[in-house]
Amino acid sequence: MDRYRTIEDPLFYPGTQVLRNKANIRNQDDLDQFEQLMFNSRAEEDLPAGAFDFAHYRAIHRHFFQDVYDWAGEVRTIRTGKGSNWFCYPEHIEAQANRLFEQLAEKDHLRSCTDKSEFALEAAWFLSEINAIHPFREGNGRVQLVFLTMLARNAGFSVDDRKLQPEPFLAAMVRSFNGDLAPLADQIEVML
Numbered sequence: 001m002d003r004y005r006t007i008e009d010p011l012f013y014p015g016t017q018v019l020r021n022k023a024n025i026r027n028q029d030d031l032d033q034f035e036q037l038m039f040n041s042r043a044e045e046d047l048p049a050g051a052f053d054f055a056h057y058r059a060i061h062r063h064f065f066q067d068v069y070d071w072a073g074e075v076r077t078i079r080t081g082k083g084s085n086w087f088c089y090p091e092h093i094e095a096q097a098n099r100l101f102e103q104l105a106e107k108d109h110l111r112s113c114t115d116k117s118e119f120a121l122e123a124a125w126f127l128s129e130i131n132a133i134h135p136f137r138e139g140n141g142r143v144q145l146v147f148l149t150m151l152a153r154n155a156g157f158s159v160d161d162r163k164l165q166p167e168p169f170l171a172a173m174v175r176s177f178n179g180d181l182a183p184l185a186d187q188i189e190v191m192l
């Protein structure tokens, strides 16, 4: 099955579904490994500082994927989807993301949440919205989790990602795409 549903993607090596990359790796399994290795090594470094706005979000993606893709930190230019869900049209990403980050700022970046349940529900709202926008061609899920960790820390909570349960978390993300935030809030709360 395709990893991503896309229209013709100029970022692929011709005749493949492998994204062009800085190491010129043409095999998907090798590229997955290389991506994760680079991601883990960048995770050892300080995260980019910022104002918890969209520029900051893009800087985080750039930080983690700079070794792999020329377009790290840049908004995708092609329509993508997963399963039966299509993400935001590329031409609307910038405006939609800026609007979302403005809403996050209006919510004081979730710093006024008084307990874990409230934080988890608000964080589920944010994750579902940024996931529907899906700003990048690849790496959205990992940046979502990094940003969740940063938001939590900034709000006085901490995320233990060893408690993340991949399958129910993914199922909850898919449910959140259709507006049901409760399962995702539950998954987040387990990690707090």
Ligand SMILES: Nc1ncnc2c1ncn2[C@@H]1O[C@H](COP(=O)(O)OP(=O)(O)OP(=O)(O)O)[C@@H](O)[C@H]1O
Pocket: 082, 083, 084, 085, 131, 136, 137, 138, 139, 140, 141, 142, 143, 144, 169, 170, 173, 174, 177
């Ligand atoms: N059918 C779906 N509908 C909506 N969102 C989905 C669907 N399938 C996966 N997702 C979400 O898409 C994100 C993954 O996006 P992407 O593949 O760009 O990120 P990644 O970091 O490369 O991969 P992963 O998160 O799997 O490590 C995750 O948040 C996941 O929950």
